[in-house]
Amino acid sequence: MIATYGQFYFFILLGLLAGLISILFIRYSDFINKIIRKKILKSVSQTSLMVFVGLLVGISGYFFEDLFGIGYNGINRILAGNLAIHVVAIILALKFILVPLVINSGGFGGIFAPSLFIGAAFGFVFVYLVNGLFGVQLDYTTFVLVGMGAVLGGINSIPISAILIIFEMTKDYSFILPLMLAVVVSTTIVQLVLRGSIHTKHLEQEGFNISSGRETHILKSLTVQDAMYSEFLTVKENTPLSTLVSLLMDKNTNHCYTIDNNGKLTGVISENELRPIIQEYESLKNLMVAKDLANPHIKTVKADLDLESVMNIFSKENRDEFPVLSDDPEPKLIAVISRQDIIDIYNKESFKLNLADGLSKELNTLERNKISNISEGYSIKEMVVPSNFVGKSLAELRLRNNYGLEILMIKKESSEYFDTEKRNEIRIPDANYEISTGDVIVIFGSDENIRKLEEAT
Numbered sequence: 001m002i003a004t005y006g007q008f009y010f011f012i013l014l015g016l017l018a019g020l021i022s023i024l025f026i027r028y029s030d031f032i033n034k035i036i037r038k039k040i041l042k043s044v045s046q047t048s049l050m051v052f053v054g055l056l057v058g059i060s061g062y063f064f065e066d067l068f069g070i071g072y073n074g075i076n077r078i079l080a081g082n083l084a085i086h087v088v089a090i091i092l093a094l095k096f097i098l099v100p101l102v103i104n105s106g107g108f109g110g111i112f113a114p115s116l117f118i119g120a121a122f123g124f125v126f127v128y129l130v131n132g133l134f135g136v137q138l139d140y141t142t143f144v145l146v147g148m149g150a151v152l153g154g155i156n157s158i159p160i161s162a163i164l165i166i167f168e169m170t171k172d173y174s175f176i177l178p179l180m181l182a183v184v185v186s187t188t189i190v191q192l193v194l195r196g197s198i199h200t201k202h203l204e205q206e207g208f209n210i211s212s213g214r215e216t217h218i219l220k221s222l223t224v225q226d227a228m229y230s231e232f233l234t235v236k237e238n239t240p241l242s243t244l245v246s247l248l249m250d251k252n253t254n255h256c257y258t259i260d261n262n263g264k265l266t267g268v269i270s271e272n273e274l275r276p277i278i279q280e281y282e283s284l285k286n287l288m289v290a291k292d293l294a295n296p297h298i299k300t301v302k303a304d305l306d307l308e309s310v311m312n313i314f315s316k317e318n319r320d321e322f323p324v325l326s327d328d329p330e331p332k333l334i335a336v337i338s339r340q341d342i343i344d345i346y347n348k349e350s351f352k353l354n355l356a357d358g359l360s361k362e363l364n365t366l367e368r369n370k371i372s373n374i375s376e377g378y379s380i381k382e383m384v385v386p387s388n389f390v391g392k393s394l395a396e397l398r399l400r401n402n403y404g405l406e407i408l409m410i411k412k413e414s415s416e417y418f419d420t421e422k423r424n425e426i427r428i429p430d431a432n433y434e435i436s437t438g439d440v441i442v443i444f445g446s447d448e449n450i451r452k453l454e455e456a457t
Contacts, residue, residue, distance in 0.1 A: 016189065018185075057102060079120070079144055124140060145169065146166070150185075156197065167179065221431040222349065224324055225401075226307070228324050228337040230334065232335070244269070263332055268323070270319070300323050311342055380443070382443075389439075404446065406444045
C-alpha cells in the first residue's frame with residue numbers, strides 16, 4: 001500500500017491544487033497569446049520576439065539546466081530527490097512562465113511534456129510543504145507521480161489517458177485509487193471553470209469552428225411536442241377489413257390506429273400487419289375486422305419526452321412512427337411522431353446553429369435592443385431579458401410555441417483572469433439553459449411576432 005487510507009485526503013487536496021494550477025496555466029497562456037497577437041506583434045516583428053524569448057530561455061537554462069529539452073531528465077532528477085526544494089520551486093515557476101511564452105511567440109513544441117514537468121515539480125513542493133506544516137511523512141515519489149498525472153489531466157483535459165500513462169510507469173495496482181482521486185478532482189475543476197480543453201481554445205483562436213459536439217445534444221434539447229403531427233388515421237376496432245383498406249388508400253398512409261368505443265388506443269396496423277394477408281385478401285375481406293389485424297403490443301411516447309430518447313426507442317423497435325398519448329388519467333391518442341420528422345427537425349436545428357455561428361461576430365457588434373432586418377418581414381433582434389424571464393429555463397419560456405420565435409444565441413458579459421476588459425460571451429443554449437440577470441437574447445422571427453413579445457414583456 002503506497003499510503004494509508006487516512007492520508008487519502010492529501011491526494012484530494014493535491015488534485016484540487018493541481019486543478020487550480022491547470023486553470024491558471026491555461027488562463028495565463030490565453031493572456032500571453034492575446035498580448036502577443038494584439039499588441040506586441042503590431043510593433044515588433046515575430047523574429048525579434050522569438051529572439052527575445054529565446055534569450056530568456058537561454059539565460060534561465062544557463063542557471064537551471066533542467067529547463068532545457070523535453071524535461072524528462074529533470075523529472076527523473078526530481079523523482080530521485082537530487083534537487084533541493086528551492087531549485088524545484090524556481091524551475092516550477094520558470095517552466096510555468098516560459099512555456100506559454102515560447103509557444104505563443106512561434107516556438108516549436110507542445111504542452112504534454114511541460115505538463116508532466118510542472119506536475120512533478122508541483123508534487124515535490126506539495127509534499128515538502130505538507131510534511132513541514134502537518135508533521136506527516138508523505139512519500140515524495142508517490143506524490144510526484146500523482147502530481148504529474150493530476151496536472152497532465154487538468155491542463156490537457158485527458159483524465160483517462162493521464163491515469164493510464166502514470167499507471168504504466170508504476171505497474172502498481174495500489175497506486176490506482178490515489179491517482180484516480182487526484183486526476184478526477186483536477187480535471188473536474190478545470191471543466192467546471194473552463195468547459196473545454198486548452199487545445200480547443202487554441203484552435204478557436206486560430207479561427208477554426210469547434211462545436212464541441214453540441215450537435216449531438218440538439219435532439220436532447222427538443223421534445224416530442226416539437227416534432228409530432230396531429231394528422232393520423234384512427235378506426236374503430238370493429239371496422240371491416242375492406243373499409244380499412246379503402247381508408248388507408250384514400251388517406252395515402254400505411255399506418256392506422258385502432259380505438260375502442262371510449263376512444264382509447266388499442267393497437268396499431270401497419271405494413272407489418274397487412275403484408276401476411278395480402279394474398280388471402282379476397283377471402284378474408286368480409287370475415288376480418290380491424291381488431292383482428294391490430295398489434296396490441298404498441299410502444300407509445302409522451303409529448304414531453306426528448307427526441308434523443310425517442311430515437312433510441314426507434315433503434316430498438318421495428319416501427320416508423322409512434323403514437324403520442326396525452327397526460328390525462330385515461331390517456332388518449334393526440335398525435336404521432338415519425339423517424340423522418342425527427343431527422344427533419346434535427347437538420348433544421350443544426351442549420352440554425354450554423355447560421356448562428358456565421359452571424360455571431362456580426363451580432364456581437366449589434367447594440368442592445370436594436371433590430372436587424374434579414375428579409376421582408378423577418379428580423380433578428382437583440383434584447384435584454386425582461387425581469388420575468390430571470391430564473392426560468394428556455395423550456396419553461398416556450399418562446400417557439402407561444403410567440404413563434406427562435407433563440408439563436410445568448411450573450412453574457414464576462415471577463416477572464418489576467419484580463420479586466422469586459423467582453424460578450426456567445427452561448428448556444430439548450431432547452432435547460434436558465435436565464436439569469438443581464439443575459440441578452442438574440443431572437444429571430446417575423447416582425448409581428450417580435451412586436452408581440454415586446455408588448456407581452
